Amino acid sequence: xxxxxxxxxxxxxxxxxxxxxxxxxGFTFSRAWVSWVRxxxxxxxxxxxxxxxxxSGATTDYSAPVKARFxxxxxxxxxxxxxxMNSLKIDDTAVYYCTTGGNWFGSWxxxxxxxxxx
Amino acid sequence: xxxxxxxxxxxPVTPGEPxxxxxxxxxxxxxxxxxxxxxxxxxxxxxxxxxxxxxGYNRAPGVPERFSGSGSGTDFTLKISRVEAEDVGVYYxxxxxxxxxLYTFGQGTKLEIK
Numbered sequence: 404x405x406x407x408x409x410x411x412x413x414x415x416x417x418x419x420x421x422x423x424x425x426x427x428x429g430f431t432f433s434r435a436w437v438s439w440v441r442x443x444x445x446x447x448x449x450x451x452x453x454x455x456x457x458x459s460g461a462t463t464d465y466s467a468p469v470k471a472r473f474x475x476x477x478x479x480x481x482x483x484x485x486x487x488m489n490s491l492k493i494d495d496t497a498v499y500y501c502t503t504g505g506n507w508f509g510s511w512x513x514x515x516x517x518x519x520x521x
Numbered sequence: 522x523x524x525x526x527x528x529x530x531x532x533p534v535t536p537g538e539p540x541x542x543x544x545x546x547x548x549x550x551x552x553x554x555x556x557x558x559x560x561x562x563x564x565x566x567x568x569x570x571x572x573x574x575x576x577g578y579n580r581a582p583g584v585p586e587r588f589s590g591s592g593s594g595t596d597f598t599l600k601i602s603r604v605e606a607e608d609v610g611v612y613y614x615x616x617x618x619x620x621x622x623l624y625t626f627g628q629g630t631k632l633e634i635k
Binding site: 438440442448450453512514 | 624
C-alpha cells in the first residue's frame, strides 16, 4: 500500500525558515513526481510546487506565491522528498500535504501543520 | 493562469438523493491526446484529500460506483447517484495543464447531509 508521511511542521516566526519532509513507502519512490499542496485555515487546497522524478531531470516548478522562497528536493536513496521554506510569511500558515502524481494526485500524506506567527 | 470555478459552494443533500457539482475552467483542458486533465477530490473532515476521478471520468481504485465524472473542454460535472452519510466533506476539482505546470483547484464544494 502506498503511503506518504510528512513531518517537520512547527511554529515559526515570520522571516524564518523551515524544512518539511515527506517519506514514501509501498511504491517505487524514484519514479514518482511529488507535489506539495497546502490548506490554509478556513481556505481551500492550493498547489505549492512539484518535483519530477530523477529520470525526468528532477525539475521543479512552483506556484507564484512561493516561487523564489520555497525549494523542493528529493533523496531517492531514502525515499524522501523535502520542502524547504524560507522567508516565511504569516500567509504561509497551513497544513502542508505531500502527494504523488503527474496529471492527478493519487496518494496523499496526512499533512503537517506550519504556523507562522510572531 | 487557468481559473477553476465550482458551483454550488454549499450542497445540502438528503441521504439517498442524487447530488451534482459543476466545475468550469477558464480555458479548455482538452489536450491533443484527447484527454481532459481534470480530476476530482474529496476532503473529508480530519482526513487527507482522496482522489475520486481522474482524466475527467475515470474512477480511482476503491471509489464507489455511485461517483461518476463527465464533461470535456471547459465544463465538467461530478455526480453522486445516491448520497450516503460518509460522503460528507469538501469536493474539489483540479486541472493539470501541461504548460506551464501550474495545478489549480476549484474553490471547493461543501456537501452536508440534511
